[in-house]
Structure formats: structure tokens, C-alpha cells
Amino acid sequence: MLSTLTSIILWAIFGAIMGWWLGPATGFACLAFGLLIMVLVSGAHVSRIQKWTRNLNDPPPPSIGPWDAILAPVYRQLRRDRQEILDLNRHVDGIMMAAEALPDGAITLNAEMELQWCNQTACEHIGLNLATDRHHSIFNILRAPEFSRYARQLRWDGPLLLHINRDGLEKSLLLQLTPYGLGQFLIVTRDVTQVEKLETTRKDFVANVSHELRTPLTVLLGFLETLQDMPAESLPLEQRQRYEAMMLEQTRHMQSIVADLLTLSTLESSPTVEGETVQVSNLIQSALKQGEAISGGQHTFVTNLDPGLAIQGMETELSSAVSNLITNAIRYTPKDGTITVSWYVLDNGDACYSVQDTGIGIAPQDIPRLTERFYRVDKGRSRSTGGTGLGLAITKHIVMRHNAELQIQSRLGVGSLFTLRFPKSRVRILDN
Template sequence: MPPRLAAGWARTLGRQVLVLAAALVVGLMVDRAWAALALAALGIVAWQQLRLRRLLLRLQSRRHLPPARGAGAWNELDRLLHQYQDETRNRKRRLVEMLRAYRAAAAALPDAVVVLDRNSQRVQWFNEAASHLLGLQYPADLDAPVGERLQPLPIAHWLASGRYAEPLLDAPSPMDADVRLSLRLIPYSDSLWLMVARDVSKLMRLEQVRRDFVANVSHELRTPLTVIHGYLDMLEPDEQPDWAPILAEMRTQSQRMTQLVEDLLTLSRLEAQEAVSDENVPMASLLATLRREAEALGKGRHEIRVEDRAGVDLWGSIKELHSAFSNLVSNAVRYTPAGGRIDITLARSDDGGAVLSVRDSGYGIPASHLPRLTERFYRVSTSRSRELGGTGLGLAIVKHVLQLHQARLEVESEVGRGSMFACHFPPDRVHSPRDPFIDGAPREQARNPADRAR
């Protein structure tokens, strides 16, 4: 108990004892001792009830009542309560001001911000930009299912992914299909999610201009490169021995330029695609092909191991997947010194999908470079890349191929201990090779009602 409250309580108790003693003396003088004592006790109880009632009224009142004056436990308790109420009111005032400031900041954002209930996926709050970009209306759309309100945006499956949902980088606005949105889901508490939508129309147009430019320039470079190759093939080093090193370097660089042009065209084509035609991809034969390619590229300098632990096939584009896997294998061979080991493994994942991994015992990659490996032309070591060849576009091609197959690339590496590149495919991309299908047939043809019934 605080000292001031203890002292006040002692004074109050002393006064009550004095009142009872005086009542007892008066009662003895008039021969009514017990009656006088009882009346005094009733008076004390009544007074205590009045003070208690005043205290309860202060607790219930919304008005800012002044504290009682004077000494005593009740007055001290009244002052403490008044002080606590002042502190509480000040704290609430600061919290309300902070809340208003945060809501004003969220309302002023150019991005649409929508607060969702995690379990029901219903709208709890949204800012003004959400009305312009997503078409949400206040107050009609409060507590409404966000999936129904944002039709025709295909976000039901996306929301079901929860905290593992990848950002939707290019989605049409429900208000205007020409407005392109980037959607991101942020779980910021156990019960609430934050959905942020940003207008990326200008970025998408600039990106399309860039893609068209790269594709057109790459296509136009094919003709002059073909002419250069033709003239270089006509020149014989034996006729001009002094020119032999120059011609060899010219052939090497022209071939590298040709490969760069082909990779740029491949990347432009992949970026323009929205989906792939699903065929059966026989993984057993594809793994055998990857082994042959690795052995041919390594020329017997590496130990190549291929293991099929899954025994499954994939749905997808044979050409695109072979291109992606081949890029990973060729990188492993180029960046692994002679005598190193390369493991190519196909296994099942815990979620029922499949993982194709390429592990090497090469130089390894510093952790600071890992997030940027799939960027175009990004190189960890420029000098080593020039020495070993390559265009710097291989992993960018791998990333886009996997995205078209709803797959993802995972990279693990340690300097001096090698690297591991793993392609994770979802369960709906995996099927048993014993399932009935026609080789090369699209998924829709292979999965007819009769097949599903069996």
C-alpha cells in the first residue's frame, strides 16, 4: 500500500474508533450504552456507504470530476483514482491520435490497402485507393467476401495459399482491364491479413517495350552474324598461318555472340508466353539425356551420377523443361573443376510434388550473390565467366521456364563446397508413368473421363 494511502487509512480508522468511544461514554452516562454504540456504528457504516457510492459514481461517470479535498483514506483513494483516470485518458488520447495518423497515412497511400479477416477472408477496412483500383465501395463492401467483390480477379486460390502466396505481378483491375495491378498478401497478425494492390500499368508498358526492343534487335542481329560466320568459314588458317590465332578468336567470339542472340530470343519468347501446352514429359529418358550431355561437355573430367528416386513423369513442355535442366547441368559442369562430382537427382517432395536437383562440388557462390542469380546478365565472377563461356542468361531462362510450369527454383551454395540448384514442381505437375496416356498428347486429351475412372 502506498505510504500516503496507508497514513490516510490510519487516520480514518482512528476517527472511527474515537466516534465509537465517545458514543460508548455518552451511552454509559444515560444508561443506554449499547443503543448509543449501535447508533454510532450505524452512522459510521452509513458514512462509509456514502463515500463508497461517491467512488462508484466517479468510476461510472464520463465527466472529469475534481478530486476530494482533505485527509483520510477515502480522500486519498479518490485522489489516486483521479490521477489514474487522468493518466488513462491521456494514454487513450495519444493512442487515438496515433491511430488517426496511421489511418490517414494508409488512406493517403496511392496503393490500394485492404485489411482482411484471415479465416473468413472478409473485408475489414480499406483505403480510398481501393475504391479506384479494386472497385470496393464504403460501407457496402465492409464485411463482404473479398473474392466475390474482386471478380473477375482469380484470387481465391491465391488467398488460400496464405503466408506462402507469391505476389501476383500482373493482374487486371476489376474497374478497368487496361489497368494492370501487382497484388501482395502480407499476414501481419494471427487473425488479419493485409492485401496491397499497386498500379503497375506504366511499368508493364515499359517492360513490353523493352521486350519488343530486345526481341527485334536480337532477330535483326541474326542476319549479319550469319554473314560473318560464312566469311569466317571461307578463311583457311593454313593459307595464312599468322592469322590462325586471330581467326580462331573471331570464330569463338562470333559463336558466343550467336549463342547470346539465341538466348535473348528464347528469353523474349518465354516472357511473352502465358502458359505452356502440357505434354507428358518422360523423366527417365530425359535424365538419360542429361547424363549424356554432362559427360560430353565434361569430356570425362567429372564424375557424373544420375539417380531417379521418384519414378514419376511430369506434365509440361518437353522442349522448355529440357532447356532449363540442360542449363543447370551445363553450369554445373563449367563451374566444377576437373575431378569434381555432379549429382542429378529426381525425388518426391513432402507435398506430393517432385524436385529435380543438380548438385556439384565446384567453386560455390557467396551468399550475397544468391538473390540476384536469376537476373539477366548477372555474373558472380566476370573474369571466370568470360574464361568458361556462357551468356549470363541461362538462369534467367530457367526461372521463366519454371514459372510457366508453376514451379520454383531453390539455390543453396557455399564457397569452396559447391552448389545445389533444385527445381520444385507442384503435385498437379506430377503423375505416374504407369498412368494411361498417349505420348505427346496434351493433358486434356490424356485425362479423359475413362482414364480418370480407371
């Protein structure tokens, strides 16, 4: 503004000088001419400024007279604002990336409980599709009566445990609804399916241990109370000895259960080691001798063993797995049945230990659960033969620690085939 006023004063002085020299008309003409030039220059400046306003990201045009002092701070402020916006956008992008990386699901709702945004985890948990579900009511998307009752409360002091079925799979979700901002809501979802399964397994395990120990303890308690209440001379020696033998049998059964539980605990807690070269055929021969003693000549044993085939592993663990399969075959094979034990190498280099019997067989629905602790297909028969219900669970852990695989094939009334398949990386060929 000061430069414009200065220009007018200078043109006025120039006009006055020209008027004094050449006459008043000439002076006024010079002043008018100067003012016209100023207007034209100012118009050109305004045109250049107008053109610049179409793209404010570019620097303002240079040499625009009095406008330089006005546009320079405006442009500097625009640059600062743009930088702040870029920083805010990067910050928001970082927050969104962090939200997407959360292991829990996050869902934002407006005051009408309509979906505004959700992360990928929430999509997996509930089956949301942000492209199609945005601005739709969460009650139309998550159709569960218990969730509807929960979400329509005035306060949410705790989470909701919701069981949903997606693609044929049962899933347990923990949902927490929280208000935030102005009339907005946040839902946090957490998949607790595995936690629930572990808790169920823990409860089942405690119940099964209690059940397994209750029977022998009841027998022991009954005999001890009988012996305590009866005078020593009133009980025949033969009957006393029979009671004592039965108590000893039940005590040994409990001891076996405790020993197997300790073995399982050790297998689960101890680190996996490479071990040493184990000649598995020797372990099988030892297990067969024990098995023949248990069988008492009631079964026929057929063997097909490769003495030059060994495994890199823990001998004590492998011995337990080998023995468990043979013992199970004996327990579930009727008299005069045949048990075939094989130890051989496959064409691809894997080694297999298999035990095939002509026993009672296993129903298809029971096969997936055979390695569960205390799971028995025929509980009465297993207990009568001294089984603890932990043999296959122990075998499964041993197999996993040796990078091997337990394969089970069975048909009811025909028999079963249990195979331990060891990977080529653990197979060793011995020199004969």
C-alpha cells in the first residue's frame, strides 16, 4: 500500500512539474497517463495472482509489486499448513496400520450403531465386509440375540462371550463394547476358542484323573475297612491273601497311572534333543519278549525286522513308544489272534515301525480321539487288562519329539494297523 501511494505522489509531482513547464493541461495529462499505467500494471499483477490461485502448491508469481509483501506470508503459511496436513496424514496412516496389525478385532460404530470401520481381524472374527457392510446397522450384520441384548444396554461393565458358527466351524469370541468420542462406539473382539478348548481339556483332564484313581482307591478303601472291622482270627488266611493280592493290584495300577502322568509331563516340558543312533530292532525284540509274557501264548507273533535300520533319537522314549503299540495290540486282540510287527524302510528313505493285529478294531469316529489322555474305546476291557488310558498319548508326544507321524488304520471286527513313520533325516543305516 505504501509503494502504491508513493507511486501516485511521484506521478503527481511529475505532472505538476510538466504543468508548470508546459501548461496545466499537459500536467493533468501526464498525471492521468501515470495513473493509467499504474492501473494496467496492477491489473496485470491481479491476473497473475488469479492464475496462481488455481494451483496454490506453486510459489506465487515474482515481481508483482505491492502484492509481494502480502502473498509471501500467505504462501509461507500455506506451506506450513500443507506440511502439518502431511504429518497428520502420516500419523493417521500409522494409527490405521497399527489398528490393522492388532491381534484383536476393532469395529467403530456411529451413534445409530452403524458400521463405520473395522480392521482385518474383525472381518475374520465376524465375517464383516467393509465394502458392503459400511453404514449398515451392526444388529443386521451380527445376528445374535445375546449380542443384541448386550449392545442395547446403557452400560457395559464387562465383555460378552459369544459363540458363533462360521463356515461350519465353532468359534468363541469375547466382545467388549465401549463408548468414545461424541456418540461413537468401539467394539473389541478377541478369539478365545483355543483358550476355551484348553480350559475344557484341563477340566476333562482333572475329571478323568479323578475318575481313574477313584476306582482303585474305592477298592483299597473297601478292603481296608473290611480288614479293620473284622477280627484277625475271623478271616481265613486264603481270603486275606486274596484281599491283599487285589489291593496290591489296585496299588500297582495307581502307580502306573502316576508314572505315565509323570512321563507325559516330562515329555511336554523337556526340550527336544537329537539323541543318539538307536538300533530299533533291538528295542522291538525286547518289547516282543515282554509282550509274549503278557500274552501267555494266546497270540501268534509275526515279525519282519530290518536289523540294519536305525533312528537318531532318544532310546528310552523310542522304547516306550515301541512297547506301547505292542501292548495295546495284545490287549485288544482276542485269543488265537495274530500280531504282526514290522520295521522297514520306504522307497523315499522314511522308516516305518508298524504293529498290525486281528483284534476287535476301532470305529471311525473314535480314531481321531485315540491319542487323547484317558480316552478309551472300550473302557471296561482296557481297565480289566491293566491299561491306564495314557499309552497312545505318550506315544503321540514321543512321535512329535522325533519329527515322526503316527498313522492309524482300523476296521471294526477286522483289526488295526498302527504305524510310526520317521522322516529320512532321522534314519541311519548301520553297517552289517
